[in-house]
Amino acid sequence: MDAKNIEYGETALDKLAQMLRAGGQPQDITKLTERYLEILREMVQSEQQRASAS
């Protein structure tokens, strides 16, 4: 996904919630934010790879 289309705090929130559910434990907001950034980063990178492959 292009970073321009990302709404911080809205895009991929389901993924974040899913990750949190899988953990089964409450998580500190700082760690959660870092994990959220990683998710967004992965989305942008995968889009870049697709674009370069095509």
Added chain:
Amino acid sequence: MTEPTFHGNADQQVLAAQVFKIMTGQGAMFASETAIRQTLTNLADFFVAQKKAERSTVTTQIDAAMRANGAVFAREEHGEEVTYITSKQGSYQPRSEQNNHMFKRRLFEPEHPLPIDDISVVVTTTRPALTTVEPVFISDYWQRQVGILPEEELEGEQPDAEAVQAAPVDQVEQEEAVAEVLELVTAPIAEQPVVEQPVVEQPVVEQPVVEQPVVEQPAIKPPVVKQPAVVEMPAPVAPVAALVVGTMLTLPNGVQIDLRRPASDLMSQYGATLVSQLRSKLDSDPLRRIVMFGSDAFPEMQVANFGKNDLRRIRDYIQQERQQPLLDTEIIADLFYHNPRQADYEAFRFALNYRLSKEKDFEFVGVEGARLWSAKGLPALGSKRVKASDLGQITGYIEEGFDDSLQDQSAEMIRKSGQLSHVLTFFEWEYGVLPLTRALAALLPTPLLAEQRTAVLRFDSPQRFTSALVELRYPTGNRGGSLTGMEEFFHENLVPGALLTIARTAEPQVFTIAYEEQQEATDRLLMLDEKKNKFAFVNLPYFVAVDEDMLVNQQRYGRLRNLKSLPMNERRKSEDVLEHVFDIIGEPVGTRTEPRNMAAANNLLVAMNVLRPTSRSFLEHLLKEGDRFEADGGRDGVWFYTPEVVEATQQNTDDEYDDDDDDY
């Protein structure tokens, strides 16, 4: 409709014009580009009748005129029969189909496609992705979007006549497509016999190309040469596409971050912003997918619910059995018998805290690391003699910036050492209250929740083996904060002027309070007789080291026995309190008609702190701003006060000065 220019000799031009007129008349109701056909035989019959000439001669003349104007009249031969074709436009052009707006194309290649995160949403994973166009299962567009089908393959399909026709958008491209169609129909006949068949059956299209090369053809042909260039397109497309994918993410507050950087790097640079932005987004999420308590986050779906019976049990346990705020861990252990070794313990703990925070009957009074809960109806901590609202306004000067508590010790030092020293004033001692100065705030924990107003702390005295629950009221707006609930400890062990040391412990809500002990000393110290509502000096033994300047004894501050114990709501008015205090403690230096009092700022500070907490900077502010106060130019820290002359009360005021010992 413009008439075309005819060629040939004069007779041929006239004849061609007549034929054109006849044929356009014949196709008067036709569309402008529709072919109008007429046979040579019919034309010859018409002109023989008109010219009364030989049939063979007329036929030859017509055919010659038509050949001379081949651009206008296309010629077809069907065995013996010759047919001429033209249109109202002046020449016949095979019609080109522009079908890029067809529903089929719009369905599979929308102009503004919806974004898809995952191809599995569109394509079933049980079926392999198609790489050819034949039965169209997934549109090329979508395959290209998700990278299943590379650009090269798509371009490789170009020879397909349908694909070629789909490409043109504007007029030039449309002409290219026409030229391509013509070439495809004529050139590859030997290679593609399948394509040849319709050409033989429908020579209408073939004829103009083979026999009569259209005049405009050379102009159209050059673009056809471009075809190989189109095939080469994919090479530069790839890097361009890679560059187009943006990596700069704009946060709601306008800060831009580069998502190519590792998350840990971004957190170290923008951590506070990223956390607060995500937090506010989670709070405003209408689906409440992730909920927060303090700094913990958890999916709302997994937060356990507590029924009415559970909440009633918790409330009764806090109110009636323990009668004090309780830690969440105590509630869980005593009422729900959950063990910290259980896998879901932390999730259950989060659920308890989160659900209680949504209930009106419970109030969170904990801090980070010690989540305490108070229930409605629990007796308030601290003295009832000072209302929280009065105290908030009385200590409001701290929020106004008149706080000099960090003059002797920095906030950083307090945080690092975990302790601070404080000299107790009369007001603090009398009511068991400590204003929440910046020094104290540096030591005490901050609120865990945004809407939290109070926290309950425990102050232990290692010297007396006692402890007291203390309420920490956080400042709100222009109201100051305070610590209340130490009245009993102060009265039993300390005197005004005592030097205190408050230190934190390993537990976040537990603090120690200590003082320096010394040999017993006795002095006549100021006391407030609540029954008589007046101040008096009494003999009082004490065992604590004191700051002599702040010790309110009779020897130094004897005049304070005349101080009025103003109601709390009057003590909010700091200017009025200062005038009253100055009037009492000041030394009269004026006359009866022009009264004037003189006092040192140090004495005024002690006297002010009898009635209300006051910092030195706040006192100086009041003295400088007051109209009736004047600094002594010669002596530093000495002030004059000119009271308002009221004849009737002046006598009474003078009479009130009485230095005799009180028998209290």
